[in-house]
Amino acid sequence: xxxxxxxxxxxxxxxxxxxxxxxxxxxxxxxxxxxxxxxxxxxxxxxxxxxxxxxxxxxxxxxxxxxxxxxxxxxxxxxxxxxxxxxxxxxxxxxxxxxxxxxxxxxxxxxxxxxxxxxxxxxxxxxxxxxxxxxxxxxxxxxxxxxxxxxxxxxxxxxxxxxxxxxxxxxxxxxxxxxxxxxxxxxxxxxxxxxxxxxxxxxxxxxxxxxxxxxxxxxxxxxxxxxxxxxxxxxxxxxxx
Amino acid sequence: xxxxxxxxxxxxxxxxxxxxxxxxxxxxxxxxxxxxxxxxxxxxxxxxxxxxxxxxxxxxxxxxxxxxxxxxxxxxxxxxxxxxxxxxxxxxxxxxxxxxxxxxxxxxxxxxxxxxxxxxxxxxxxxxxxxxxxxxxxxxxxxxxxxxxxxxxxxxxxxxxxxxxxxxxxxxxxxxxxxxxxxxxxxxxxxxxxxxxxxxxxxxxxxxxxxxxxxxxxxxxxxxxxxxxxxxxxxxxxxxx
DNA sequence: TTTACTAATTGATACGGTCCAATTTTTAGA
DNA sequence: TCTAAAAATTGGACCGTATCAATTAGTAAA
Numbered sequence: 001x002x003x004x005x006x007x008x009x010x011x012x013x014x015x016x017x018x019x020x021x022x023x024x025x026x027x028x029x030x031x032x033x034x035x036x037x038x039x040x041x042x043x044x045x046x047x048x049x050x051x052x053x054x055x056x057x058x059x060x061x062x063x064x065x066x067x068x069x070x071x072x073x074x075x076x077x078x079x080x081x082x083x084x085x086x087x088x089x090x091x092x093x094x095x096x097x098x099x100x101x102x103x104x105x106x107x108x109x110x111x112x113x114x115x116x117x118x119x120x121x122x123x124x125x126x127x128x129x130x131x132x133x134x135x136x137x138x139x140x141x142x143x144x145x146x147x148x149x150x151x152x153x154x155x156x157x158x159x160x161x162x163x164x165x166x167x168x169x170x171x172x173x174x175x176x177x178x179x180x181x182x183x184x185x186x187x188x189x190x191x192x193x194x195x196x197x198x199x200x201x202x203x204x205x206x207x208x209x210x211x212x213x214x215x216x217x218x219x220x221x222x223x224x225x226x227x228x229x230x231x232x233x234x235x236x237x238x239x240x241x
Numbered sequence: 242x243x244x245x246x247x248x249x250x251x252x253x254x255x256x257x258x259x260x261x262x263x264x265x266x267x268x269x270x271x272x273x274x275x276x277x278x279x280x281x282x283x284x285x286x287x288x289x290x291x292x293x294x295x296x297x298x299x300x301x302x303x304x305x306x307x308x309x310x311x312x313x314x315x316x317x318x319x320x321x322x323x324x325x326x327x328x329x330x331x332x333x334x335x336x337x338x339x340x341x342x343x344x345x346x347x348x349x350x351x352x353x354x355x356x357x358x359x360x361x362x363x364x365x366x367x368x369x370x371x372x373x374x375x376x377x378x379x380x381x382x383x384x385x386x387x388x389x390x391x392x393x394x395x396x397x398x399x400x401x402x403x404x405x406x407x408x409x410x411x412x413x414x415x416x417x418x419x420x421x422x423x424x425x426x427x428x429x430x431x432x433x434x435x436x437x438x439x440x441x442x443x444x445x446x447x448x449x450x451x452x453x454x455x456x457x458x459x460x461x462x463x464x465x466x467x468x469x470x471x472x473x474x475x476x477x478x479x480x481x482x
Numbered sequence: 483t484t485t486a487c488t489a490a491t492t493g494a495t496a497c498g499g500t501c502c503a504a505t506t507t508t509t510a511g512a
Numbered sequence: 513t514c515t516a517a518a519a520a521t522t523g524g525a526c527c528g529t530a531t532c533a534a535t536t537a538g539t540a541a542a
Contacts, residue, residue: 005496025457029522040497045523055421058457061523062505066457069360070421119310179478180296180311185426185446185469203444203469205426216266216299216307228426228444235476237420246526270492281527286493302493303535 005039010047012037017056017067025072027057027065055236099137102161103130107149117210118148118218125149129160132195139196140230145222151213164220176219178212183233186225196227205231246280251288253278258297258308266313268298268306296477340378343402344371348390358451359389359459366390370401373436380437381471386463392454405461417460419453424474427466437468446472 016022027033030048034041048065051057059065110124118126126146133141145164147155152168159167168174186206188198196204205226213219257263268274271289275282289306292298300306351365359367367387374382386405388396393409400408409415427447429439437445446467454460 004494031522042498043496046495048523055419058419058453059523060456060505061503062521064505064522068419068453069457070358070451070453070459073357073360116314117311119314177480178296178299178309179480181476181478183424183474183476184472185444187442187444187469201428201442203426203428210311212299212309212311215301216310218311228428231425233424233474235422235424237422239418239420245524272492283528284526287525289493300493301535302533303491305492305535 006043006046006050009033009037009039009043010050013047013051014056017071022067025067025069027067029064053236098140099134100161100163101132101134101139102157103132103142105129105157105160114146114221117221118146120148120150127155127160129155129164131160135230140227142192142195142225143222144224145220147220151217151219174219175214176211177214180210180212182208185228188225192225196225198227203228207231247284247287247291250274250278250280250284251291254288254292255297258312261313263308266308266310268308270305294477339381340375341402341404342373342375342380343398344373344383346370346398346401355387355462358462359387361389361391368396368401370396370405372401376471381468383433383436383466384463385465386461388461392458392460415460416455417452418455421451421453423449426469429466433466437466439468444469448472 013027027048028036030041030044033044037044048057048059052059055068056071057065057067106128107125108128110118110120110122110126114120114126115122115124120126126148129143129145129147131143131145132139133143147164152172155164165176168176184206185203188196188200188202188204192198192204193200193202198204205228207222207224207226209220209222209224210218211220211222254268268289269277271282271285274285278285289298289300293300296309297312298306298308347369348366349369351359351361351363351367355361355367356363356365361367367389370384370386370388372384372386373380374384388405393413396405406417409417425447426444429437429441429443429445433439433445434441434443439445446469448463448465448467450461450463450465451459452461452463
């Protein structure tokens with residue numbers, strides 16, 4: 001999985017950090033690391049920059065590289081390993097597979113908004129797939145997805161009752177690797193309340209996403225309404241520049 | 242502001258993209274760009290990788306570098322320029338300065354949670370600063386911030402009625418450059434409803450953040466409750482690796 | 483025309499070097 | 513002892529090169 005130099009170094013450093021091998025919260029300087037690992041300083045830089053992006057360490061020119069104190073204190077919220085997903089970690093936690101209940105599956109003509117987002121023409125059609133997702137038998141999310149027929153003409157009720165992304169990868173060898181997400185809060189409507197077992201005043205978290213294939217094709221527009229207790233989005237933000 | 246090579250190239254490319262200079266959605270290959278700009282390929286790579294992170298372009302090995310079709314269609318949601326802030330863009334949009342109304346300002350002993358996040362000892366004290374933020378005279382956010390006295394012993398009502406970050410930068414020359422954010426939705430409580438002018442069933446977006454200084458010191462813990470219509474968090478996500 | 487092999491293209495990884503800028507440490511002077 | 517200048521440390525920016533891997537384009541054989 002990982003024979004890349006910078007990844008190897010990155011993982012090793014992360015292990016050492018987790019193992020408390022830098023009690024002074026300071027990493028060796030880049031040149032020493034370069035010597036120690038017998039790799040170029042560029043590779044060290046790359047490894048470190050990944051850890052910086054993950055919020056695990058930070059650098060100060062002239063001074064050194066330090067461990068984010070919060071990372072040691074509260075590792076649980078620094079969930080990622082290489083990826084910076086961050087969405088509803090409840091989902092993929094511990095390999096727990098959430099169940100899917102298909103609510104509806106039909107083909108509809110394009111709407112104006114969909115044309116925008118999915119790059120469609122007037123006479124294009126899309127699948128509308130509405131699903132309820134359950135985690136440990138509790139419903140936590142209503143998902144409405146729109147997929148152009150042109151991209152995947154072969155969807156069926158069976159496929160759509162499982163993971164569409166997996167289907168794509170295994171059969172058509174197309175991968176979803178990027179998405180543009182938008183996150184907000186909204187009052188629950190009566191359907192939310194019924195399906196997600198919410199009280200009148202309890203809201204939903206709304207995540208709208210546009211998913212892209214390897215080749216840049218917008219593949220799916222998805223509207224996800226989550227039980228508010230199940231939505232928590234964690235992210236590390238660098239301000240400026 | 243921008244005399245760095247890779248930034249210059251980055252901005253120029255972005256301008257060309259926005260100006261529609263690549264109608265085939267394809268950028269020149271890296272070697273040509275290197276020639277054209279008279280800079281090393283490494284610098285081109287760096288410039289491009291920023292644009293990749295921003296979701297503006299994507300690369301395919303062996304094939305080339307392409308413009309994200311959605312970026313052209315819907316530039317408004319790709320808001321960032323160099324930064325990847327993403328928080329309540331309503332705030333800094335068009336230089337509109339949101340107003341601040343100070344609700345309360347006091348010094349309290351540490352709580353357990355604060356000790357965790359701010360790296361404090363038992364007998365430390367913190368400022369508790371509660372503020373209402375208004376945008377175009379409409380209240381949109383209740384913000385409760387906690388700042389250790391040890392870090393900034395000089396806060397006053399006046400200071401706290403303006404931007405604390407600006408104060409820090411201008412007087413003590415400390416900068417807040419990193420933060421760990423957590424975003425979720427929650428039902429509004431009676432105070433939310435009163436202050437933000439919300440109906441019973443209307444929720445708030447809750448953003449909790451820990452802000453860090455340049456040197457890694459956790460500087461502030463902030464709990465922000467936003468009128469749900471004002472909270473929208475956009476982000477570009479790379480899946481896997 | 484189709485198929486299969488080969489070339490060229492193009493981005494990815496990695497190396498190692500130069501010079502610079504911010505910071506810290508050391509040294510020399512008052 | 514204290515202060516200010518000098519030196520060492522340390523990360524940042526950039527360059528240019530070599531090699532590799534995925535993709536596409538071109539070519540020759542069936």
